[in-house]
Amino acid sequence: MRYTIKDVARQAGVSISTVSRVMNGKSVKKATRERVLTSISDLDFHPDQTARTMIMKETKTIGLVVPQLSNEFWAMLSEVLQEDLWNKGYTLILCSTNHQLDKEEAFIRMFIERKVDGIIFISDSGNFNQSCYSPVEKIRNNKIPVVTMSPELPSIDCVVCDNIYSATNAVEHLIRLAHRNIAYIGGPAIPLDREMGYRKALLMHGIVVNETLIRRGPGQTFQFGYEKLNELLATNKTFSAIFCGNDPTAIGAIQALMDSGIRVPYDVAVIGFDDIPMASISKPALTTVRQPIRLLSKELINMLLSSIENNGESLGRKIMIPTELVIRESCGYGLNPRSNNNLFSANTIFGHRG
Amino acid sequence: MRYTIKDVARQAGVSISTVSRVMNGKSVKKATRERVLTSISDLDFHPDQTARTMIMKETKTIGLVVPQLSNEFWAMLSEVLQEDLWNKGYTLILCSTNHQLDKEEAFIRMFIERKVDGIIFISDSGNFNQSCYSPVEKIRNNKIPVVTMSPELPSIDCVVCDNIYSATNAVEHLIRLAHRNIAYIGGPAIPLDREMGYRKALLMHGIVVNETLIRRGPGQTFQFGYEKLNELLATNKTFSAIFCGNDPTAIGAIQALMDSGIRVPYDVAVIGFDDIPMASISKPALTTVRQPIRLLSKELINMLLSSIENNGESLGRKIMIPTELVIRESCGYGLNPRSNNNLFSANTIFGHRG
DNA sequence: CTGAAAGCGCTAACAG
DNA sequence: CTGTTAGCGCTTTCAG
Numbered sequence: 133m134r135y136t137i138k139d140v141a142r143q144a145g146v147s148i149s150t151v152s153r154v155m156n157g158k159s160v161k162k163a164t165r166e167r168v169l170t171s172i173s174d175l176d177f178h179p180d181q182t183a184r185t186m187i188m189k190e191t192k193t194i195g196l197v198v199p200q201l202s203n204e205f206w207a208m209l210s211e212v213l214q215e216d217l218w219n220k221g222y223t224l225i226l227c228s229t230n231h232q233l234d235k236e237e238a239f240i241r242m243f244i245e246r247k248v249d250g251i252i253f254i255s256d257s258g259n260f261n262q263s264c265y266s267p268v269e270k271i272r273n274n275k276i277p278v279v280t281m282s283p284e285l286p287s288i289d290c291v292v293c294d295n296i297y298s299a300t301n302a303v304e305h306l307i308r309l310a311h312r313n314i315a316y317i318g319g320p321a322i323p324l325d326r327e328m329g330y331r332k333a334l335l336m337h338g339i340v341v342n343e344t345l346i347r348r349g350p351g352q353t354f355q356f357g358y359e360k361l362n363e364l365l366a367t368n369k370t371f372s373a374i375f376c377g378n379d380p381t382a383i384g385a386i387q388a389l390m391d392s393g394i395r396v397p398y399d400v401a402v403i404g405f406d407d408i409p410m411a412s413i414s415k416p417a418l419t420t421v422r423q424p425i426r427l428l429s430k431e432l433i434n435m436l437l438s439s440i441e442n443n444g445e446s447l448g449r450k451i452m453i454p455t456e457l458v459i460r461e462s463c464g465y466g467l468n469p470r471s472n473n474n475l476f477s478a479n480t481i482f483g484h485r486g
Numbered sequence: 487m488r489y490t491i492k493d494v495a496r497q498a499g500v501s502i503s504t505v506s507r508v509m510n511g512k513s514v515k516k517a518t519r520e521r522v523l524t525s526i527s528d529l530d531f532h533p534d535q536t537a538r539t540m541i542m543k544e545t546k547t548i549g550l551v552v553p554q555l556s557n558e559f560w561a562m563l564s565e566v567l568q569e570d571l572w573n574k575g576y577t578l579i580l581c582s583t584n585h586q587l588d589k590e591e592a593f594i595r596m597f598i599e600r601k602v603d604g605i606i607f608i609s610d611s612g613n614f615n616q617s618c619y620s621p622v623e624k625i626r627n628n629k630i631p632v633v634t635m636s637p638e639l640p641s642i643d644c645v646v647c648d649n650i651y652s653a654t655n656a657v658e659h660l661i662r663l664a665h666r667n668i669a670y671i672g673g674p675a676i677p678l679d680r681e682m683g684y685r686k687a688l689l690m691h692g693i694v695v696n697e698t699l700i701r702r703g704p705g706q707t708f709q710f711g712y713e714k715l716n717e718l719l720a721t722n723k724t725f726s727a728i729f730c731g732n733d734p735t736a737i738g739a740i741q742a743l744m745d746s747g748i749r750v751p752y753d754v755a756v757i758g759f760d761d762i763p764m765a766s767i768s769k770p771a772l773t774t775v776r777q778p779i780r781l782l783s784k785e786l787i788n789m790l791l792s793s794i795e796n797n798g799e800s801l802g803r804k805i806m807i808p809t810e811l812v813i814r815e816s817c818g819y820g821l822n823p824r825s826n827n828n829l830f831s832a833n834t835i836f837g838h839r840g
Numbered sequence: 841c842t843g844a845a846a847g848c849g850c851t852a853a854c855a856g
Numbered sequence: 857c858t859g860t861t862a863g864c865g866c867t868t869t870c871a872g
Binding site: 146147148149150153159161164183185186188189 | 857858859860861863864865866
């Protein structure tokens with residue numbers, strides 16, 4: 133049996149309310165306070181959060197759903213979120229669906245039962261119905277503050293990198309390097325806007341989209357990129373560059389190319405998305421779009437906490453975070469290889485886009 | 487305001503105890519049960535775990551402390567632990583210290599206040615005092631079931647790979663490939679037993695340990711390996727192989743070698759530890775010791791849950807999990823390059839070693 | 841089979 | 857400044 137506030141009160145010869153006051157920093161005579169403090173440390177007493185929660189109506193707990201922890205991007209974002217929230221006095225319950233979408237609902241249910249103060253819901257179900265997505269509906273019905281990275285959901289707060297702009301920017305980089313036959317590897321687990329950005333870049337430069345160069349599938353891993361690239365090779369279509377929806381996919385694609393004796397970047401240029409640590413380590417080092425994780429975390433938390441303060445009022449705010457195109461080796465350096473101006477900043481757009 | 491058991495009771499025209507009975511699957515007349523169930527779903531009522539906990543004395547929550555999530559090994563282990571625990575009805579609170587040791591104590595304190603049913607405590611403080619380590623002491627004093635991966639702590643349950651044996655096995659592999667000048671990169675954040683295994687292998691083969699070939703430091707990342715390797719090069723000592731305490735370090739070391747024009751494995755062989763996904767992707771693919779994550783998770787959970795059932799009784803059990811040496815490209819294939827017998831199994835030792 | 845009542849450990853009025 | 861008291865939402869005796 134653990135000690136309770138009663139034990140402390142008895143030990144210190146005061147009432148339980150006095151002990152409570154000491155713990156909550158309310159005014160107590162100095163001598164009394166010290167006596168209580170001594171008893172607390174003598175007994176190694178820890179106040180029971182559970183009981184406190186029943187009255188305070190707040191758990192100081194945030195629920196986080198991410199698609200996968202073995203993807204470095206989500207792992208790092210989770211870690212930063214946890215740290216930033218901790219510094220603001222919140223504990224994070226981190227749940228990875230590992231791409232099993234049916235778990236999302238189960239996690240949400242658990243969050244509700246545990247009365248989390250807010251939820252950060254990051255789904256890789258890029259294809260959900262625009263007007264209604266059941267787990268999110270459940271959160272809203274329960275009036276729990278929530279923030280997502282899915283701009284498709286109307287009237288739900290959202291913080292996300294500008295996927296369309298970033299993808300367009302990346303593909304334009306390839307176009308500037310004289311590529312015209314550019315493939316895309318993506319799928320429902322990768323934001324659809326990245327494909328849209330790819331299409332937009334081609335359109336802007338009068339390049340006809342070749343649908344056979346677009347490979348989609350349910351995956352998002354190294355393995356997925358490897359397979360899709362081999363599919364692409366099997367079509368016998370011509371392509372000189374590939375834009376991949378995320379880094380693991382890009383690295384898998386590069387591996388498949390190399391296994392087929394195709395040199396990167398000399399024969400085919402490859403570009404990824406996320407800039408996970410692995411991107412700079414793999415050979416050739418991956419040119420990719422960097423999502424600024426610390427900024428993402430900061431904005432997600434700001435938005436969520438402001439929503440908590442306004443007791444769950446969701447304004448449907450959308451914040452777009454800028455990205456950087458980080459140029460490394462995997463698509464060469466084009467016309468000006470000695471340039472060290474290797475960062476192209478995407479626009480920052482705050483607020484809902486018109 | 488969320489609905490409570492009272493609202494359901496009123497809606498269904500029964501008492502709150504009946505609602506409680508329905509929720510807990512106790513005997514209730516069929517008609518009544520159905521009426522209650524209807525009210526529950528009509529109101530989308532979720533029972534409050536917090537209130538339940540106050541009576542039940544269990545939170546169905548496990549606390550997990552890991553050193554870092556951006557290291558794939560910990561990320562994957564965390565993900566598997568979370569999934570396995572979820573399947574057993576437990577929610578995981580995952581806390582990454584990100585190598586800030588002072589956070590360990592803060593997390594433990596939080597776990598106690600939240601009344602977790604058990605703690606999985608994975609510290610990378612490899613050097614802690616054998617007889618007492620403050621965060622762990624705190625757990626024990628509070629009689630919370632705990633399991634660690636630190637075999638040094640006496641009378642604390644522990645599940646861990648056999649680091650000494652695995653390291654010895656890895657280094658012997660290098661010795662079999664005719665290497666005699668073998669360096670080691672490690673440090674306090676990497677289990678000391680890996681260094682002991684390295685020393686043991688050399689000893690067993692009559693090779694004098696050259697202390698200048700052992701590079702230690704507080705790190706464990708890619709960056710750390712890169713720096714330590716450069717330190718090693720700066721000493722001008724001869725070495726033809728390196729055993730690294732974990733994979734990120736090994737991959738960093740390889741990068742540093744390549745940046746100095748030293749070829750791997752032709753000039754220097756490198757071997758790592760963990761077998762993270764990156765190990766098979768980086769070039770050259772890394773030969774490394776595989777820690778079986780799913781098995782590790784299974785055993786950690788088994789041990790913890792059995793301890794919970796025996797209300798916190800810690801027996802100081804130590805389980806050693808076997809590893810595999812996965813041979814890829816980074817140390818060549820030695821005398822028999824065509825062999826596809828590329829797995830050397832380490833012994834499995836269950837129970838405390840004599 | 842069902843309801844009334846006690847109480848888990850804590851905080852927050854409300855009196856002194 | 858401090859003690860008394862009434863709950864928070866639930867489970868669990870104990871009577872009907």
